[in-house]
Amino acid sequence: MLQEFFVQATRDSRPGSIAPAEAQALIECWSRFTVQAITWEVLQRALDLRAAYPRSYWDAAIVPATAAGGCNLLLSEDLSDGGRYGSIDVRNPFRQLA
Numbered sequence: 001m002l003q004e005f006f007v008q009a010t011r012d013s014r015p016g017s018i019a020p021a022e023a024q025a026l027i028e029c030w031s032r033f034t035v036q037a038i039t040w041e042v043l044q045r046a047l048d049l050r051a052a053y054p055r056s057y058w059d060a061a062i063v064p065a066t067a068a069g070g071c072n073l074l075l076s077e078d079l080s081d082g083g084r085y086g087s088i089d090v091r092n093p094f095r096q097l098a
Helices: 002-010 020-032 040-052 057-068
Strands: 073-075 088-091
């Protein structure tokens, strides 16, 4: 979801937004990590997930992208903590532990 990072980080209405060149430099820095492409299969599964649950496309797309990348744990503040989508467990990294 690097494109989502770029859009949100550079949005003029966002407090603390950064310049497009700075966002691009960060994205290029992250290229040393494995980046999961939005393939046709990921897109189709995201659209199916969006239809099944009241989620935005971007929230839905991260689930099949996680699976395609070989991961089974997704850290997200937007999806329900403790949720499960197939083989993907969702945890909110900002949730207070009791």
